[in-house]
Amino acid sequence: QVQLVQSGAEVKKPGASVKVSCKASGYTFTNYYIHWVRQAPGQGLEWMGFINPNGGSTTYAQKFQGRVTMTRDTSTSTVYMELSSLRSEDTALYYCARGSRDGYKTFEYWGQGTLVTVSS
C-alpha cells in the first residue's frame, strides 16, 4: 500500500533553516510528483510546490521562491523540503502529498504531517 512517512517534529529559532523528509513506499517512486502543503495552526491549506522525483525538477509557489528547496534521493525513495530564513509565521504542520497521474491533478496520498515550530 502507498505510504508517505515524514520525519519528526522540529523546533527552530527565527532565521534558521529546517529540512523535513518524506519517505515513500508501496509504489514506483519516480513515477509520481511529490507536493508539499502546509497548514498553520487553526488555518487552511497552503500549497508550497512540488518535485518530480524523476530527474529532480521543481516548481515552487511564488510566495516561497528563494526560501524553499525540494530535493530527492532515489536510492531511499525520500523527498526533502528545506525552508530557510524561518520566521514565526512559518510555524505550521507541513505535509507531503503524492500527485496523481490520471490527469486530474489531485493529491491522492498524504503523509502524516511534520510540525515545525519557530520560536526564539
Next chain:
Amino acid sequence: EIVLTQSPGTLSLSPGERATLSCRASQSVTSSYLTWYQQRPGQAPRLLIYGASSRATGIPDRFSGSGSGTDFTLTISRLEPEDFAVYYCQQYGSSTWTFGQGTKVEIK
C-alpha cells in the same frame, strides 16, 4: 493566481441533514482540475471528489460534487457523525495549485 472563496465559513447542522458547501473561483476553472478534500481533526486531508463531480475510491455516495466555470458545490445528502469535518476545495492552473479557506461542518 486564481483565488477560491468557500462559503459559508461554518455550517451548523444535525446528523441526517443535508449540507451544501460552495466554492467560488475568481476566474474560470477547468472542471477536471477542481477537487474537494475532507479533513477531520488531527488528520491529514483526504481526497473526496475529483474532476468536480467524481467520487474518489471508497467515498460513499452521499457525497456529490457539481458545478462548472467559477461556481462549484459539494453536497452531503445526509450527514453521518463522521462527516463533521472541514472541507477544502482546490484548483489547478498554470502549474500552480490553490486551496479555498475551508468550510467547517459542525454539529448543531
